[in-house]
Amino acid sequence: MKLTLRIWRQAGPGDAGRYESYEVPDARPEMSVLELLDALNSRLVDGGEEPVAFDSDCREGICGACGVTVDGRPHGPAENTPSCHQRLNPYSDGDTLRIEPxxxxxxxxxxxxxxxxxALDGVIEAGAFVQVPAGSAPDADVILQGHDEAESALDLAACIGCGACVAACPNGSANLFVGAKxxxxxxxxxxxxxxxxxARDMVREADAEFGPCSLYGECSRVCPAGIPLRATGVVNxxxxxxxFRR
Incomplete structure (x- = not known):
């Protein structure tokens, strides 16, 4: 199928930026958004034009490196799905996609x-360290933890730090990310x-870089890891x- 792509092109931070239109005549429904950009870039390079710059790494939905906005929605139309797994099934021949950062x-x-x-890295650097005694590794059963508590911790640890929650929030809040960590x-x-x-250090850093949370809920719907909205309440x-505790 043939798709028209309106893509944001910006040479650098100081450039005003603009949308440019391209056609991809051989798009397939099973392709991901990133594979669609790959196909476009192949045509641009073959034609001697500058390819579109975008982030990508594992393409398995676990690294958090990729992230674009498709038709105004971070990552793409499918909920809780990263850009590298967003397929073109919802689109038909002749459709137009608007792709931006x-x-x-x-x-x-x-x-x-x-x-x-x-800015997300700054939040992690502000407080995400753990002090442990040096020496040989302790036995596995020395530090006990309940199963339900461990499962809850693993659910929150699934956050891949892609930043889609920030882009989806009207306030630019990172509370879903910070709450998960x-x-x-x-x-x-x-x-x-x-x-x-x-908590003091990470919240202070988040307050300096991001907006406040107003519980709109868009963040949890675009999160590729499915972090629940209740994670935003963890911040407060x-x-x-x-x-009250030091």
Whole structure:
């Protein structure tokens, strides 16, 4: 099928940017959004034109490197699915797709569809460390943890840090991301020693870089890891807990 792509092209952070239209005459329903961009770039390179820059790594939905906005929706039309797994099944011959970067003030455009998501790294650097005693590895049953608690921690640890939640939020909030990280570490026995200091530092960094959460809920619908909306409440819970516990 033939698809028309309206793609955001921006030479660099200082460039105003603009949309440019391209045609891909040999798109297939089983192709992903990234494979569609691959097909376009092959045609552009063969024609001596500059290919479209975009982020990509594992293409297995686990690295969080990819991330574009398709027709105004981070990653694409399918809920809880990364860009590399967004298929072209919903589209028909002759359709037009608008592809642009993840839009958020905290994610400045570097080039074309590539954005700087280092603000998320700053949150992790602010508090995501664990102090453990050096020496030989302890026996597996020394630190006990209940099954339900462990499963809840693993559910939150599934966050891949792609930033789609920030781009989907009208306020540019990162509370789903921050809540997933704080909640995961708060549930693990080995990382509870820094729980209060971690919450203070990570929340402070998030407040400086991202907007407030108003519980719109768009974040959980685009999250490729399916992090539940209740994770946003972990941020305020851990914030308040850190006030009264040192």
């Amino acid at each position: 993840l839009r958020a003030e905290a994610f400045p455009v570097i080039r074309d569809l590539v954005v700087d998501r280092s 704080l909640g995961h570490l708060a549930l693990m026995p080995v990382s509870r020693g820094e729980r209060s200091s971690r 819970r851990e914030r308040l807990r850190a006030v």
